[in-house]
Amino acid sequence: MKCLTHVGGGLLLCIFLGTGIAKAQQDPLTSQYMFNQLAFNPSYAGIHNNANVTLNSRFQWQGFAGGPRTQTFTASTSIVNGKVGLGTAFIYDELGTNKTTQGQLSYSYKIQQADKTFSFGLQTGFMTVKVDDSGLNLKIADDPLFKGNVVSATKVNFGAGASYMTDHYFIGFSVPRLINSKFETGDVSVEYERHFYITGGYIFQVSPTVKLKPMVLLKGVKGAPLSVDINVSVLLINQLWVGAFTRNLNTYGLMAQFELMDAYKIGYSFEMLSNGIEANGLLTHEIMLSADLAIFSHQSIFQRFF
Numbered sequence: 447m448k449c450l451t452h453v454g455g456g457l458l459l460c461i462f463l464g465t466g467i468a469k470a471q472q473d474p475l476t477s478q479y480m481f482n483q484l485a486f487n488p489s490y491a492g493i494h495n496n497a498n499v500t501l502n503s504r505f506q507w508q509g510f511a512g513g514p515r516t517q518t519f520t521a522s523t524s525i526v527n528g529k530v531g532l533g534t535a536f537i538y539d540e541l542g543t544n545k546t547t548q549g550q551l552s553y554s555y556k557i558q559q560a561d562k563t564f565s566f567g568l569q570t571g572f573m574t575v576k577v578d579d580s581g582l583n584l585k586i587a588d589d590p591l592f593k594g595n596v597v598s599a600t601k602v603n604f605g606a607g608a609s610y611m612t613d614h615y616f617i618g619f620s621v622p623r624l625i626n627s628k629f630e631t632g633d634v635s636v637e638y639e640r641h642f643y644i645t646g647g648y649i650f651q652v653s654p655t656v657k658l659k660p661m662v663l664l665k666g667v668k669g670a671p672l673s674v675d676i677n678v679s680v681l682l683i684n685q686l687w688v689g690a691f692t693r694n695l696n697t698y699g700l701m702a703q704f705e706l707m708d709a710y711k712i713g714y715s716f717e718m719l720s721n722g723i724e725a726n727g728l729l730t731h732e733i734m735l736s737a738d739l740a741i742f743s744h745q746s747i748f749q750r751f752f
Contacts, residue, residue: 473622474514474539475506475693476502476516476732477677477715477730478713478732480661481736482498482734483618483645484520484522484533485520485537485550486607486620486622486641487609487620488553488605488620489608489620490531490552490565490567491522491533491554491567492524492525492528493524493531493556493565493611494524494738497521497738497739497740498522498736499521500518500519500521500735500736501517501519501734502517502519503517503732504731505731506730507730508728508731510728513728515540515541518537519535520533520535520536523741524742524745527744528556528558530554531555531556532551533551534549535548536550543579546576547576550569550570553567553569554566562612563609564610565609566606566608569622572601572602572603573627574598575600576597576598577597599630605620606624607619607620607643611752613751614648615647615649616645616647618643618646620642622641625640626639640668641665641666643663643664644663645663645664647660649751652680655682656680657680657681657751658678660676660677661678663677671694673693674693677689678690686703686704686705687703687704687705687713688702691717697717697719698717698718699718700715700716701714701715708748708749708750709737709739710736710738711734711736711737712735713733716729716732717732738750
C-alpha cells in the first residue's frame, strides 16, 4: 500500500508492502474560512439572504515537490423569501500521486427572529479518489510498488450541519460526511473517516471604525489529534481586514482581506510551520475571491462579518 495524505497540517507518507489501509485527517485545509463555510457546513447555504460565489486557491508548501494543491469553488443562494438555502461546492485536492475530487449539493432551512438566525442543513455528494503513478520519476524504474498505473474509485456520501448567527456572533457544527468511506483500487486502500467541525466567532466594536473578530475552527476525526485553528482579525475603516492565526500552535500565518462596496472580497494569507521544516523556505499561500449578489427580490447586499 502507498499513500500520501494530510495529517493535522502535516504530511503522512506511507509505503508498505501488500494491501493496507490509510487513516488520518484527510479533509483539505483552509485558512480563510471566516466568510464562507459552505465547503464543510451545509447549513451555511443562503444563510445571509443573498447569493454568493467564492473561489479559494491554496498552494501548500511551495518548493516541495508533490505538495498539496487545493481548489475550492462554492455557490449558494437563498430562496422562498429567505427561508430556504441552496448551495453547491466543488473541491479538487492534489497531493503527490493522489487526486481527490468532491462535488456537493446542500439544502438548508432557516428560522429567523429579529437579528437571530438558526439554520439546519443537509448535503449529498460524491468523492472520487484517483491514484496516478504514471508521472513519477523513479530512481528504480521497475519498482514493483509503483507500476505506473492509474486507478480511481467513487463513493456517494451525506452530511449535515447546524448554525446559529446573530449580528455579533456565529456558532456552527457540522459533519460533512456521515458515512465512513473505504476506497480500494488495486493495491491501494484508503479509508475516509467522518470529520466533525465546530466553528465560533464574535465581533467586538473597538471604535466607530475598528472591529475585532476572534474566531476558532475545531476539526476532529477518529485516529488523529484534534485540530485547533485560532484566528484574530481586525476590521479597519470598514474595508480592510488584517489578522494572524495559528493552527495547533505549530503553524502560524498572516492574512488580509479587502472589501469593496460590501459585496466583493479579495483575500490573501500565507503560513509557515514552526518546527524546523520552515528553514527550507516552505511557505503556504492562499488566495480567496468572493462576491455577494442580490438576484431575487427578497435579497440584499450588506456588510457581513461571518
